[in-house]
Amino acid sequence: xxxxxxxxxxxxxxxxxxxxxxxxxxxxxxxxxxxxxxxxxxxxxxxxxxxxxxxxxxxxxxxxxxxxxxxxxxxxxxxxxxxxxxxxxxxxxxxxxxxxxxxxxxxxxxxx
Amino acid sequence: xxxxxxxxxxxxxxxxxxxxxxxxxxxxxxxxxxxxxxxxxxxxxxxxxxxxxxxxxxxxxxxxxxxxxxxxxxxxxxxxxxxxxxxxxxxxxxxxxxxxxxxxxxxxxxx
Numbered sequence: 001x002x003x004x005x006x007x008x009x010x011x012x013x014x015x016x017x018x019x020x021x022x023x024x025x026x027x028x029x030x031x032x033x034x035x036x037x038x039x040x041x042x043x044x045x046x047x048x049x050x051x052x053x054x055x056x057x058x059x060x061x062x063x064x065x066x067x068x069x070x071x072x073x074x075x076x077x078x079x080x081x082x083x084x085x086x087x088x089x090x091x092x093x094x095x096x097x098x099x100x101x102x103x104x105x106x107x108x109x110x111x112x
Numbered sequence: 113x114x115x116x117x118x119x120x121x122x123x124x125x126x127x128x129x130x131x132x133x134x135x136x137x138x139x140x141x142x143x144x145x146x147x148x149x150x151x152x153x154x155x156x157x158x159x160x161x162x163x164x165x166x167x168x169x170x171x172x173x174x175x176x177x178x179x180x181x182x183x184x185x186x187x188x189x190x191x192x193x194x195x196x197x198x199x200x201x202x203x204x205x206x207x208x209x210x211x212x213x214x215x216x217x218x219x220x221x222x223x
Contacts (some may be wrong), residue, residue: 103155
């Protein structure tokens with residue numbers, strides 16, 4: 001039981017490049033989330049999904065897109081990376097009836 | 113407008129003493145509150161939670177207190193141990209699903 005896994009762990013991009021971050025969970029959770037954490041700040045919700053095939057915007061969605069084609073996977077895409085997107089990205093999942101979220105280890109992204 | 117605030121960025125306590133971490137919220141729709149613990153280079157992990165129908169929840173060395181009228185909650189760790197040194201995030205939810213997080217408090221427990 002791996003819990004929540006994230007790929008890759010680290011990535012360096014140049015401004016304007018694109019990339020996709022992959023999140024996978026093996027707990028059969030309905031809900032999945034993408035957060036970013038900047039230094040000295042809390043977790044800010046980018047996008048979330050309440051089930052396979054659904055997505056919704058969070059607090060800071062601009063510059064990001066997401067897809068949830070399979071229940072166990074939640075993808076976060078950056079179409080044209082900007083230095084302001086340098087951050088640590090965390091994926092999380094939860095039961096639909098629960099409050100506790102289970103987090104992945106994070107992806108550290110640097111945009112030059 | 114930040115709905116969940118942790119006003120102390122850092123806290124340092126001696127091993128064996130009590131650690132008290134505070135959190136304030138503004139949204140009266142929040143009905144469930146959680147504390148997460150985060151070590152460097154890891155994701156946050158759930159620590160303890162409390163429903164708005166309660167004013168106290170205890171789990172071993174960890175106790176969370178909720179004061180709804182003041183829109184304030186606190187996490188008490190007794191006794192504090194060096195392994196408790198981490199960043200602690202307060203989070204609040206209005207229904208199952210999304211949570212709003214505070215900015216975190218870095219706790220350092222000195223041996």
